[in-house]
Amino acid sequence: xxxxxxxxxxxxxxxxxxxxxxxxxxxxxxxxxGHFNVFNVADLFREHRERxxxxxxxxxxxxxxxxRGRSRAEYADKVIGIERNAxxxxxxxxxxxxxxxxxxxxxxxxxxxxxxxxxxxxxxxxDELPIFRAGGYPVFTLAxxxxxxxxxxxxxxxxxxxxxxxxxxxxxxxxxLELVHLxxxxxxxxxxxxxxxxxxxxxxxFIELLERQFPIETPQQRLRLRSAADYxxxxxxxxxxxNKILKETTGRTTSDLIGARVAQEAKLLLQQTQWSVSEIADxxxxxxxxxxxxxxxxQTASSPAxxxx
Numbered sequence: 110x111x112x113x114x115x116x117x118x119x120x121x122x123x124x125x126x127x128x129x130x131x132x133x134x135x136x137x138x139x140x141x142x143g144h145f146n147v148f149n150v151a152d153l154f155r156e157h158r159e160r161x162x163x164x165x166x167x168x169x170x171x172x173x174x175x176x177r178g179r180s181r182a183e184y185a186d187k188v189i190g191i192e193r194n195a196x197x198x199x200x201x202x203x204x205x206x207x208x209x210x211x212x213x214x215x216x217x218x219x220x221x222x223x224x225x226x227x228x229x230x231x232x233x234x235x236d237e238l239p240i241f242r243a244g245g246y247p248v249f250t251l252a253x254x255x256x257x258x259x260x261x262x263x264x265x266x267x268x269x270x271x272x273x274x275x276x277x278x279x280x281x282x283x284x285x286l287e288l289v290h291l292x293x294x295x296x297x298x299x300x301x302x303x304x305x306x307x308x309x310x311x312x313x314x315f316i317e318l319l320e321r322q323f324p325i326e327t328p329q330q331r332l333r334l335r336s337a338a339d340y341x342x343x344x345x346x347x348x349x350x351x352n353k354i355l356k357e358t359t360g361r362t363t364s365d366l367i368g369a370r371v372a373q374e375a376k377l378l379l380q381q382t383q384w385s386v387s388e389i390a391d392x393x394x395x396x397x398x399x400x401x402x403x404x405x406x407x408q409t410a411s412s413p414a415x416x417x418x
Contacts, residue, residue, distance in 0.1 A: 115220070142227070144221060144225055145278065145285070147218070147263065150215055169201055176216045178215060182205060182206070193253075196248070200241045201223075202241075216260075217263035226285065238289060240289055249292060308354045312359065315344060328384050332394040336364075368404070371404075375389060375401075379413055
């Protein structure tokens with residue numbers, strides 16, 4: 110599975126805006142542990158009317174985007190329409206696709222690696238934060254006053270990254286964490302403070318176990334857990350009990366949740382790799398290509414070949 114590295118990100122961005130690679134990087138970027146950078150969308154695309162979409166792939170970095178303008182975010186199993194202002198959080202774990210729907214686009218975005226916010230530096234473990242958990246709330250609509258508040262943080266980032274202050278990256282970590290906490294405050298309370306019940310714990314463990322199966326990175330990789338019974342065995346609960354809990358907490362059955370996640374992975378593999386349909390079917394745990402094709406049609410109303418185009 111192709112993963113967009115930071116090098117590829119900068120190459121793609123330089124090509125999109127028609128500039129040299131070095132102009133996108135702060136002069137002292139290599140002196141810092143990890144990586145951080147921030148961009149003003151208006152300045153970046155000043156010479157280009159067309160705003161390129163963010164491709165639907167996985168990334169080897171985190172990204173926080175302040176968006177102004179009508180657009181659409183396709184994020185895991187969510188499709189979120191943005192009419193005016195939004196704050197978007199992207200994690201390496203979950204692929205997303207951002208599509209501008211008009212040319213009036215503005216805002217900022219920053220990219221950073223997990224090393225930039227190592228616990229030793231920031232005291233924070235990114236993957237333990239609600240904002241970056243699988244199944245969380247990745248896109249937040251902002252009122253104009255909220256947009257102005259976030260915009261002020263990004264402007265401070267943009268000023269600081271070009272400053273000569275010896276501790277500027279420590280300050281930039283503080284700004285990143287301010288954005289993270291602002292996003293988490295925008296989340297529904299249930300996302301931040303889940304009920305500590307047995308059902309909630311089982312649901313959380315199931316989702317974690319499901320997400321841990323992905324991404325599929327080579328044709329030789331195989332899903333270890335494929336059926337509802339597989340997950341129930343691993344969680345040491347009866348399959349009917351697991352199904353009942355998930356139905357109560359998510360509104361979907363165990364098989365529905367597994368199927369949706371497998372279908373999501375199948376779409377990414379069809380779009381982003383040159384693997385044969387047979388190789389994709391095999392890696393996703395289907396004994397026969399016909400079984401995979403029938404499954405994919407049920408999930409997407411399209412055949413694998415038609416979806417790949």
